[in-house]
Amino acid sequence: DLENVGAAPYYILKPVLERCTAMQLYRIEDYNPQFVVDTDELWKLHCHKDFKGAQPDEFESWRELYIRKYDEREAKLKSVRTNITASIAKSQPVRTAKLAYVDSAAKPPREVRRQQLKYGTAGPTTGERMKRIDKFATAMDPIAINREKREEKSPNFWKIREIVERAKQQRYEEEFYLSPSPVKVEYLEQPLDHFDAFQEGTYKQRIYLNEEFWSPGGPVFLYIGGEGTLKNSSVSKGHHYEMAKVHHALLIGAEHRFYGDSLNDDGLQLENLHYLSSQQALADLADVHSYISTKYSLPLNTTWICFGGSYPGALSAWFRLKYPHLVYGAIASSAPVKAETNFEGYNNVVSKSLSDPTVGGDGECLQQVSQAFIQIDGLIKLEKFEMLEKDFKSCGSISDPKDSMVFVSNLAGNIQGVVQYNNEAKGINIQKVCGTMITSSDPYKNMMALNQMFMKMMNVTCVDNSYSTFVKSMSDTTVNRTAVGAGIRSWTWQTCTQFGYYQTCDDKTDCPFSRLLTLESNLVLCQDIYKIPTTKIDDFVEFTNSYYGAEHPRGTRIVFVNGSIDPWHWLSVLEDESDTELAVFIKGTAHCADMGSTKKDDPESLTEGRKVNCIGNDYLQVIVQKLAGIVFPINNDVKGRKPFDIWVKGQGHTVRKIDFKYM
Numbered sequence: 275d276l277e278n279v280g281a282a283p284y285y286i287l288k289p290v291l292e293r294c295t296a297m298q299l300y301r302i303e304d305y306n307p308q309f310v311v312d313t314d315e316l317w318k319l320h321c322h323k324d325f326k327g328a329q330p331d332e333f334e335s336w337r338e339l340y341i342r343k344y345d346e347r348e349a350k351l352k353s354v355r356t357n358i359t360a361s362i363a364k365s366q367p368v369r370t371a372k373l374a375y376v377d378s379a380a381k382p383p384r385e386v387r388r389q390q391l392k393y394g395t396a397g398p399t400t401g402e403r404m405k406r407i408d409k410f411a412t413a414m415d416p417i418a419i420n421r422e423k424r425e426e427k428s429p430n431f432w433k434i435r436e437i438v439e440r441a442k443q444q445r446y447e448e449e450f451y452l453s454p455s456p457v458k459v460e461y462l463e464q465p466l467d468h469f470d471a472f473q474e475g476t477y478k479q480r481i482y483l484n485e486e487f488w489s490p491g492g493p494v495f496l497y498i499g500g501e502g503t504l505k506n507s508s509v510s511k512g513h514h515y516e517m518a519k520v521h522h523a524l525l526i527g528a529e530h531r532f533y534g535d536s537l538n539d540d541g542l543q544l545e546n547l548h549y550l551s552s553q554q555a556l557a558d559l560a561d562v563h564s565y566i567s568t569k570y571s572l573p574l575n576t577t578w579i580c581f582g583g584s585y586p587g588a589l590s591a592w593f594r595l596k597y598p599h600l601v602y603g604a605i606a607s608s609a610p611v612k613a614e615t616n617f618e619g620y621n622n623v624v625s626k627s628l629s630d631p632t633v634g635g636d637g638e639c640l641q642q643v644s645q646a647f648i649q650i651d652g653l654i655k656l657e658k659f660e661m662l663e664k665d666f667k668s669c670g671s672i673s674d675p676k677d678s679m680v681f682v683s684n685l686a687g688n689i690q691g692v693v694q695y696n697n698e699a700k701g702i703n704i705q706k707v708c709g710t711m712i713t714s715s716d717p718y719k720n721m722m723a724l725n726q727m728f729m730k731m732m733n734v735t736c737v738d739n740s741y742s743t744f745v746k747s748m749s750d751t752t753v754n755r756t757a758v759g760a761g762i763r764s765w766t767w768q769t770c771t772q773f774g775y776y777q778t779c780d781d782k783t784d785c786p787f788s789r790l791l792t793l794e795s796n797l798v799l800c801q802d803i804y805k806i807p808t809t810k811i812d813d814f815v816e817f818t819n820s821y822y823g824a825e826h827p828r829g830t831r832i833v834f835v836n837g838s839i840d841p842w843h844w845l846s847v848l849e850d851e852s853d854t855e856l857a858v859f860i861k862g863t864a865h866c867a868d869m870g871s872t873k874k875d876d877p878e879s880l881t882e883g884r885k886v887n888c889i890g891n892d893y894l895q896v897i898v899q900k901l902a903g904i905v906f907p908i909n910n911d912v913k914g915r916k917p918f919d920i921w922v923k924g925q926g927h928t929v930r931k932i933d934f935k936y937m
Contacts, residue, residue: 284312296320296340303733307440310733311700313337335730342735429744430684432762433732434691434702441699443505456486457506462565464531466549468557475549479536479558482527483566484509484518492522493577494566496601498559498593499527500586501765503534503757511871514581514605523579524570528562530555530586533761542751544804547767552589552818559593563600583607583866584842587834591847592822595829603831608866610845611834612825613818615774615811616793619844621686621785624693627704627839628786632862633696634705642711643689644786646721647682651788654678665718666725669736676741679795682788684737685721688728689787690777694841696864697875701731704839748803763803770800774815777841830854837863 284291291299291313299316303309317336321328321343330339459482466475482497482504495518497508508527509515518525529536532550540546563578578601582590587609594604627633629640653662659673662681672681689707697703710724711717729737738744748763769775776796779785797808825847835858836843842865847857860868867876 284309291316292319296324296344307733310337311731334726338730338735429680429687430728430732430737431687431691432760434688434695434728435760437731438691438695438698438702439502441702443507455506455510456484457510458483458485459506462562464558464561466546468554468561477531477536477538477541479531479562480504480529480534481562481565482506482509482525484515484525484527486510486525487519487522488524489522491573492524493579494572495521495523495525496559496562496578496580497525497527498580498582498586498589499529499533500582500584500589501530501533501768502760504529513869513871516871524566526562526566528559530589531558532764535755537753539753540751542753542763544751547764547804550764550767552592552768552772553821555589556593556596559589560597560600563597577602579603579605581605581607581869582609583869585610587846587866588822591827591829591832591834594832595822595827598830603833604829605833605835606846607835607869608837608840608842608846609834610773610775610842611822611827611847612845613773613775613815614845615776615815616780617775617777617845618780618783618785620777620841621690621779621787622783623839623841623844624690625784625786627693627696627841628689628708630704630839630862633839634703635708636712639708639711640786642717642720646711646717647685647786647788649718650682650685650721651790654682654790665722667729667736669738670740672739674741676795676798677739679790680741680744681737681739682790683795684739685725686779686787686791688724690841693839694865696839698864698867698870701727745799745802748799766799767804770804770806770811771814772818774811775845826851827855828852832856833858835860835868837861837865837867839863840865840867 287309291302291309294302294316296317299313299320303313314336317340321336321340325340325343325347328339328343330336334342459480461478462481463476464479465473466477467473495514497512497514499508504527506527509525515525517523531537531554532541532547538546559580566572567576580590580593580601580603582588582605584607587606588611590604591606591609591611594601625640628635628643629637650662654672657673659671659678662668663670663672666681666685668681670677672678692702692704692707695702706727707724710727711720713720713723725737729735748766750763776793777791778793778796779787779789779791780793781789785791794808797811800806800811801808825845827847828851830852831854833856834847836846836848838859838861840863843859847855848859849857851857
C-alpha cells in the first residue's frame with residue numbers, strides 16, 4: 275500500500291495512481307494532499323466507471339462528484355436495509371419463541387469459515403461483538419475516515435497558511451529528495467519560568483544545527499521560530515542559508531516554546547499557557563546562545579546575527595534590543611513590532627493589494643469583492659440564511675449571529691490568506707482570485723465560485739461555520755506534535771495577552787469585507803476560550819508597546835525588511851530610526867518574501883532588489899556583511915546601474931533609494 279510518498283512528484287506516480295481503486299486513491303490523497311490539485315482527471319474516470327452518466331454540478335470537481343454520489347449510494351443502501359428490517363419485523367407473529375444465547379457467535383469449521391470470508395457469506399454475529407466489528411469496518415473505510423477529516427475546525431485563513439507551509443516543505447523535500455540532510459536535532463531543557471527561581475518546572479526546546487558551511491571563527495546565524503512547528507528546513511534553505519554559505523556561518527534554528535515539539539504534554543492547559551510569552555521566548559534564546567557557545571567553544575567575540583519573519587521578525591528585533599551583548603545584529607522581516615488591538619490597517623492593505631496591477635489585481639476586482647460582501651451582509655440582515663448556507667456550502671446553520679460572523683470571516687479569510695502569502699504556493703495568488711472575481715458581472719456568483727475554488731484546494735465538501743465548534747476545538751488541550759501549520763490555541767493566547775492584532779472591518783476604512791468583522795467579535799474569543807476579560811486586552815497591548823517601543827524600538831544594527839502588499843508592514847518600521855536601524859521596503863512583495871531561497875519565478879522587484887552596485891551583491895548580503903563588520907570592496911562607479919524597486923523611507927518622511935556605499 276502507498277501512504278506518504280514523500281517528495282515524489284505527481285507525474286512520476288501517475289501510472290501507479292491510474293491503477294488504484296477509488297478507495298486506494300482517496301487514501302493516498304489523505305496522506306499526500308498535494309496531489310488533490312492534479313488527480314481530478316483520475317476521479318473523472320472513476321465517476322464514469324462507478325456512476326455512469328453522472329456529471330458534476332457548477333463549480334463541482336469530479337472528486338467532489340464521486341464523494342457526493344458515494345454518499346448518496348450509501349444513504350440509499352442504508353434506507354433499503356432499514357425498510358427490509360422493518361418489513362421483516364412487521365411480518366413476524368406477535369408471540370415468538372426466543373432462543374437464549376451468549377454474547378458470542380458459533381465458530382464454524384476452518385474450511386467453511388475460509389469459504390465464508392472468500393465469498394462474503396458469513397452469517398451475522400450478535401451483541402457487543404457485532405458492535406466491535408461495525409466499528410472496525412468503519413475504521414477501515416477510508417471514505418468514512420476522511421468524511422470526518424474533511425470537517426476541519428480551523429478557520430479558512432489558517433488552512434491557507436497550512437497549504438503554504440506544506441508547499442514550502444514539499445519544495446524542500448523535492449530539492450533534497452536523494453541527499454542526506456546536514457541538519458542535526460537536539461533538545462535543550464529550559465525552565466518554564468526564567469524569571470522565578472522558585473518555579474522548578476521545565477520543558478524541552480527543539481533546536482536545529484547545521485555545520486555544513488561553518489568554519490571556526492565564522493559567524494553564527496540564529497533563525498528564530500515563531501507561532502508554529504519549526505522544520506529542519508529552517509537551517510537548510512532560505513536566504514539566510516544562502517548567505518551562510520558565503521560567510522561560512524554556523525546555522526542554528528530555535529523552535530518557539532509551546533509550539534511544535536517544544537512543549538510538555540500538559541502545555542496547552544490554561545494554567546501552563548501563563549508561561550507562554552515573548553519575554554520568556556527571548557530568555558529561551560539567551561539560553562540557546564549560551565548552550566551553543568559552550569558546545570562549539572565559541573570565542574566571546576563571535577558575531578551572532580539573528581533572523582526572523584513575521585512574529586519571529588519582531589522577536590529578532592527585540593532580541594537585539596533586549597540582549598545587545600549576545601547578538602550583534604538582527605534582520606527583522608515583515609515584523610509587526612507594534613502591538614495593536616484594533617488592527618484596521620491589515621484590511622486596508624489587502625484592499626490596496628487587490629487593486630494593484632503589479633501583482634495581478636485591478637480596480638474591478640476590488641469593486642467585485644466589496645459588492646459581493648455588501649450583498650452577503652444584506653442577505654444576513656434579511657435572514658436569508660438557508661440561501662447563503664446552500665450557495666456557499668455551509669456544513670450547518672449560520673442563523674446564530676456568532677455563526678454568521680464565522681461565515682463571513684471564512685469568506686474573507688480566503689482572500690486575506692492569498693494576499694498575505696501571494697505566490698507562496700500553487701494557486702495562492704492575487705491574480706487567480708481576481709480572475710475568478712471578474713468572471714461575470716454578478717459579484718455574488720463570482721464569490722460563490724471563489725469559495726468553491728478554495729474548498730477544492732482545502733479538500734473539503736462543506737465549510738464549518740459553527741462558532742461553538744470552533745471554540746470547542748480551540749479549548750482542546752490535546753498536544754499534537756506532528757501537526758502542520760500554526761498552533762492556533764497557543765497563538766490566540768498570545769494575541770489575547772500581548773499583541774491584539776485583530777483584523778477588523780470597521781466603517782470609514784478601506785476594508786472590502788463584511789462589516790460583521792468587528793473588534794467585539796474578535797475579543798469575545800478571549801473570554802470564551804481563556805476566560806480573559808475583554809476589558810483587559812488593551813492593557814496587555816499597551817504594556818507590550820511600552821516594553822518594546824512599538825514602531826520606534828530605538829535599537830541599533832537592526833534592519834526591518836517589508837513588502838508593499840504584505841498587510842503586516844502596517845505595524846512594522848517603515849522609516850529609518852537611526853543610521854544603524856534601517857527600513858527596507860520592496861514593492862510588489864508579500865509576507866516574508868525576502869526570506870525565501872532565490873527562485874526563478876521571483877517578482878522582478880525582488881530579483882532586482884537583490885542586486886546592488888555593479889558587483890551583483892545581494893542587498894541582505896551587504897547588510898549582513900556590514901553588521902558583521904566584514905570588509906569587502908565596493909565598486910563606486912554606478913553609471914548605468916539599473917533602477918530597482920527597493921526603497922528606504924528616511925527620517926522626516928523623505929524617500930530615498932537605498933545606497934549601501936554610505937551605510
